[in-house]
Amino acid sequence: MEVTSHRFRAAAAESLANTQLQRALARIPERFVAARARAAAEFGEFEQLRAAGAAIRERTLARLDVLLERFEAEAVRRGARVHWAVDAAEANRIVLDIARGHGVRRIVKSKSMVTEECALNDALETAGLEVLETDLGEYILQLARERPSHIIAPVIHKNREEVTELFSARHRRPRSTDIAALCQEAREILRPQFFAADMGITGANFLVAETGSVALFTNEGNGRLVTTLPRVHVAVAGIEKVVETLGELAALARLLPRSATGQAISNYFTLLTGVRGATESDGPEAFHIVLLDNGRSRLLGSELHPILRCIRCGACLNHCPVYQTVGGHAYGWVYPGPMGAVWTPALVGLERARELPEAATFCGQCQVACPVMIPLPDLLRRLRTRATAERLRPARERLALNLWGCAARHPRLYALLTALAARMLYRLGHRRGWVRRLPLAAGWTATRDFPAGEGRTAREVLRRERSG
């Protein structure tokens, strides 16, 4: 999928000017932040649960090779086929080969961010296959030819009128702007497609090593339909998604829905192991699991290692003042918000996403909300440091930071410069108490005033108090 993260600033400005988007984003605090807080409070020992979740994920990552091999052996023992893909192109090739091998023409999909990462739909459609997204949000986006703007609420940026337009253009049915009627319309249109499809494609919320199972958490029921009715099921999963035991899965099952939507449990939590039995009337005859690396193994043990704990709940997006203000599309790739500001440079390269680590206020809410305690602000800070060290930042910014660094290493020089600056600010603004336009930093004062201060630095004031 095309990466447009380099134009984050311009895209963010467009988002700010988009009043419809701003109205949509204004729902986040109540629908997601408050819902999660209520679920956590109702749970009780949610902080202990987060700590357990973080430990489980770290434990997995420390033995990832062993667990992946165990997962593969168990899945194969139960009749699944396991494929390994170094990158997105290889994953797409594998899925295409599976489709061809089974004589597949029509594919139904359940929502999956990892297949967005691979741009799998484009690859399959280019090869002449029919691919239908069946999650309501993803279906709307497929009609609109857009990408998701949130990892669990993909169509959060659209309002019902836009959905009405899309549906009436495609379905040729009486128009309705009633949300329940729109959902019913999508249900009726999509229902026959589940029965007609040869193959279902899903992601995987977790892989369970001890049983060789794929775990899915969904609300709409399309995830179950996609894995029950078609004769072939393909699950695509990042290699980091494995856990060892069903007990660990139970712990993460408590964290994921509460963090994502504030539900104690998703409507459907499905655990899929192996293929249809001889006496069964439904379930896939062939089950393929594609394990995707696409840059993840490089992150193991690196300075960004903790992002591999991520369980894609979206809580950091919902709690981020930047995401809440600019929405997901501005981030320019598949994963937005704080996790996206780490995942994107980690997977596509910092040079293609150097603006994203800057898209943070370091308020720390993402880390507080993260169900597996990923230190997101730290990771963003490390990316900023690397961007500066690798000369990926603008020359003026580097110069300013170098000058500041030089002064900060020389206390006397620093004292002199700050004393001069304090006096200058006082002279510029003491009548109003504010400076309207800062020399050398007009961009900063373009949208706000700078306090003029009292003409003395804190050091000077302290020294006077001590000597006085």
Added chain:
Amino acid sequence: MSAREAILTRVRAATAGTRAPPAAEMIPRAAGTLTEDPLARFRRLAEASGSTLDEAASAAVPGCVAAYLKDAGLTHAAVVWPALAALPWTAAGIAAEARAPQTTDAIGITGAFCGIAETGTLLLLSAGDSPGATSLVPETHIALLPRERIVRDFEAAFARVHAERGALPRALAFISGPSRTADIEQTIVIGAHGPKRVHIILVG
């Protein structure tokens, strides 16, 4: 080198020498899971997730289903799990067919392997006589759950599957209420692609 070897080699190199942190000693459960009466908790949380509940003695199950269908103004034609085909449906006025459901079937009647009190969740296991589609395709899902098969939490449910079935069945479906979506304007609508109604009859 195959993709498998390339990936595993990189992972091995990166994890070599790292010590796995110890397994979590105790996974917290939702407040009340280990203290509240499981049946009462199951009822409370199943209702909170949008299911309706009733109870019936074993022999009265078909009549109880018929009464629910009548009250809700629903058809008395249903698909049932083959495992439940022998119940006296006809005597209760229900035209029950033990076959895979089609998209025109309005009512699906299933059993349940167990209920989980922690979240008010049903667990259904796939098998030849208990197809997954019956709880999924029809608009109304009626589940018969023996009341002694309510366990406290997910761990207990997994332990029971292991004890009674050995290996995991192909599909474990943990179901908590009717299907729903909040994709359009984050407004919850009940009845997305799965059932619009889940009615649980506690049996026994």
